[in-house]
Amino acid sequence: MPVNTQYFKDKIFSVTSPAQFNKLAMELFKHQCANNALYSRYLNLLGLTADMVKTVDKIPFLPIEFFKTHKVTCLEEAEPAVTFTSSSTTGLQTSAHHVYDVDLYEQSFIKAFELAYGPIDKYCILGLSPPT
Secondary structure (H helix, E strand, C coil): CCCCHHHHHHHHCCCCCHHHHHHHHHHHHHHHHHHCHHHHHHHHHHCCCHHHCCCHHHCCCCCCCHHHHCCCCCCCCCCCCEEEECCCCCCCCCCEEEECCHHHHHHHHHHHHHHHHCCHHHCCCCCCCCCC
16 A cells, blocks of 8 residues: 555545544544555564454553664655654663655644644744753
């Protein structure tokens, strides 16, 4: 199955009900199973196939440790637009979050914020971060 990110981009922000969410979440899960080699191998080690997972609450989470040791993506050949890493305050290996579509990434966190708090333009958000 070819990676069709536009299909999901067109649908993800139009979900208006729990039933729509569950349907799309299962589609995304099956997409990950088919197109994310690391996730597919992980499910195989768990003895699972995509067809065995029938509900959203049964979708296995990829262990966070994998984000420290593997590039977690369906876009194996593509270079990410940006990569966020976790802090390394303990001196251990950091986790990496590869973002391939910055506009989609920004839209998703803005929509999530607004669902919880209302229009983002009504807020002033300040934060401290270490120098780069």
